[in-house]
Amino acid sequence: MESKTGIVGYGAYIPRLRIKVETIADVWGKDGAAIKAGMKLVEKSLPNIDEDTITIAVHAAHNALHRAGIDPAKIGAIYVGSESHPYAVKPSSTVVAEAIQMSNDYTAADLEFACKAGSAAVQLCMGLVGAGMMEYGLAIGADTAQGAPGDALEYSAAAGGAAFIIGAKKEEMIATIDCTYSFSSDTPDFWRRKLAKYPSHGGRFTGKPAYFRHVESATKGILERTGMKIEDFDYVVFHMPNGKFPSVVAKKFGIPPEKMEAGFVVSKIGNTYSGSSILGLTAVLDIAKPGQKILMTSYGSGAGSDSFVFTVTDAIEKKRNLARTTEEYIKDKVYVPYTTYAKYREKIC
Amino acid sequence: MHKTSVPGVWRRFKNRYQIVGTQCETCKTNFYPPRELCPKCRRGGKISEKKFAGLGKIVTYTRVHAAPAGYEKQVPYAVAIVQLEEGPMLTTQIVDYNTDELKIGQSVRATFRKMYEDGDEGIIHYGTKFTPIRES
Amino acid sequence: MNPIAQYPFEISVEKVLKSSMVADPLTLLDCSPLTDGAAAIILAREDIAKKYTDTPVYLTGSGQASDTLALHDRSSLTGVLAAKIASEKAYKMAGVTAKDIPVAEVHDCFSIAELMAIEDIGFVSKGEGGKFVQDGQTKIGGKVAVNTSGGLKACGHPVGATGIKQAAEIVIQLRGDAGKRQVDGAEIGLTHNVGGSGATCVVNIFRR
Structure with a gap:
């Protein structure tokens, strides 16, 4: 949209x-x-x-x-x-x-x-x-x-x-939101019941049918809807449950590591859950130049991904x-x- | 565990979440915690609300090693009297400090923190503590 | 020296410094203990008192003052204003000055409190309290014997009873009944009692 x-x-x-x-x-x-x-x-x-x-x-x-x-x-x-x-x-x-x-x-x-x-x-x-x-x-x-x-x-x-x-x-x-697209499904890869102190997860099930399917589908979806290509973006941020998952997606889409680096906060602070992909975005906004384009795809277990396209404006400076x-x-x-x-x-x- | 009256706490949200105190318009003295009567001007004073910037300096401090109930896990924690730029002094916890930053004259800023909890089922009290201003 | 003290034994400086930290720099032995205790004095008009005792002790001066409860609202953090005002009132009523006092019981709830007390009530000027104590001037035989009972820290701090306990010690001293801790020839004595971290203070002066 x-x-x-x-x-x-x-x-x-x-x-x-x-x-x-x-x-x-x-x-x-x-x-x-x-x-x-x-x-x-x-x-x-x-x-x-x-x-x-x-x-x-x-x-x-x-x-x-x-x-x-x-x-x-x-x-x-x-x-x-x-x-x-x-x-x-x-x-x-x-x-x-x-x-x-x-x-x-x-x-x-x-x-x-x-x-x-x-x-x-x-x-x-x-x-x-x-x-x-x-x-x-x-x-x-x-x-x-x-x-x-x-x-x-x-x-x-x-x-x-x-x-x-x-x-x-x-x-x-400071940035326009050019488009957002979401991909969601009922996928129980991670949950916490009402009175449980710690969450439970489906082990390896959190990968392919969960994180990868949703992040990749949302990202593909927004590229199709905007008619944009990965090459059009200066920075890409995917949700970072660990350092490995987003790198695997990046490889699949052919995204060079340097476009991922700025928003790759997970290696230094871990997975801040609801703060994860958006802290990647704030890290990118801290350095991005006017006119540059950012692609961000979040992921929430259970499961869904929200993908966004941003264009940085002059006011950022x-x-x-x-x-x-x-x-x-x-x-x-x-x-x-x-x-x-x-x-x-x-x-x- | 000390339990506070919920309406009593609620009335002070404004004063605790930000540093909102009062000022005597007659003598321009600032008060925090807020005073409803100027001790100098008495009836001649006119009290109005005043928001402070949340910047100040440590006047004196200690590290508490023997904690009251509810603070046991924080031991040792720092308590200081801080003087705000606008004048008033207040007693506060100093958090996220390096050992060399706990000193008289240290510049500090307000930080929004959890103050205490009324047990596992009561309300959570939020308010302002202070943290050293660190050049980064 | 005081057989009914809570800590009736010698405590070295080293032991104080080595005791566990409470709120730095104050260690456990810098703080008065929790004490159970009671004290009583009988007050009466002079003519009635003389019917019951040949050695009445006179209350010749009394002063009370208060301040804000919050430390951050006080005009000074290195003194207790209420103590200064209360002592001035008491000296005036008794017609004496700080120099005339040979024995005093002061509210040493913490080590620092004794230093502030002897400065506030004028035994020494501001900032000189530490040196005064270190030089032995508050010992028996010094310029003014302070806390011969052991004070709040050694004799104990039974909170509500503390002020009366201080008066009782001064009465014992002025009557010459203090035994090993007797201050020779003491004719005038002073008590300094504090509440609410200095929010209120009472100073009394007694005479033989």
Whole structure:
């Protein structure tokens, strides 16, 4: 579908704590070097003990507001996508709205769709803003993802988030959203039941019928609908559950590694779930030049992919330095031992 | 575990989520936490709402090693008196600091954090803590 | 020296420094313990008091002052304003000055509190408290014997009973009943009692 909307402000937030793959591997008697090579990631971000999806979302939203330079009271919708909302019942989105001083004239909801709830939030805002129902919409994806102790997910499940303010005024946009297309199906590759603390997954089933089918179909779909070719893009971001999966897709589409590199945040912070592909996007926006084109495809287990085409505009140059960059967050880090991680993440009581 | 009254907390969301205090328009003194009466001007004072930028400096600090209930997992954690650029002083936790940044005169900025939880079933309290301003 | 103290034994500086950290730089032994205890004094008009005792002790000065409870709202973090005001009131009422006091019980809930107390009530000027104590001037035989009972940290801090316990120690001293810890010839004594981290302070002055 074509769109009249664009991004007027974006913001990232990544907590400061990191744990290395080796540190986790040592606890479980696994070969850290082999896991690093297999998953193509070296460490993951962790929330501090007083951080959660809501606090991460607030920081990302503040950064988006700094760049957009708009009055938060003009935001008519806020959607926070996450699989780790602090409350089972009670919206994260209203806390964020209050914290960033939005008015009370807004619609809000929390979204959950595994790792793609953030990109779905962007689409909702595109619809509302594009239809002229409001001036701006705020879409956030944030997570403090958990993997069960000893599970393969424990090496990658990370914390972080990104926020986007969607608007319809051309002169305010730092990137236009030229098209979005989604591909979804009922595919149970990963889930968490109501009272379960940690998610379950289908092991190898998370690959071919799940991640690869949806990411590839959505990407193919958007290329067909826009008539664009991979060569038309300067940057490509795929959802990053680990370092390996997106590289496999890139190879299939013939995407050279240099187009993937800028948004490839997974190797340094892990999989931030609802924040994953969109943090890849913020990392690209931090360096992209006016006129450049970005292809992003998210993936959420269960399963679905949202694909987007963005064109960077001239306004990016003066707006990108108005808040901390994704790279700055990635570099500002402190390593913690497994014991601290276990204590903070309530793996021990 | 200390449980707070939900309406009582709700009334202070504005003051806790951002640093919103008050100002006496008569003598221009800023207050945080907000005061409804100016201790200097008394009846002659006119109180209005005032939002502070959230930037300040550490006046004094300590690291707490013996924590009250609900803070056990954070030990040792830093508590400081911070003076805001606009004048008022407040008591706050300092988070995400490097050891050499916990010092008198350190520039700090407000950061939105979880303050505490009323157990597993109660509400989660959010508010403002402070973190060192770090050049990156 | 005080047989009814909670810690009736010597505690070395090294032991204090080695005890576990509570809120740095204060260690466990820098903090007063939790104490069970009680204290009582009988107050009466002079003519009535003389019917019951040949050695009454007179309360000659009393001052009370308060301040904000929040430390961040105080005018100073290195002193307790309420203590300064309360002591000035008490000295005025008693017609004495800080120099006239040979024995005092001060509210040393933490090590730093004793230093601030002796500065606030004027035994030494601001910033000199540490050196004064280090030089032994607050020991028995020094310029002013401070906390001969052991104070809050050694004798104990039975919170509500602490102020009266301080008065009782001064009465014992002024009557010459303090045995090994007696301050020779003490005729005037002072108590300094604090609540709410200095939000309120009472200073009393007694005379033999």
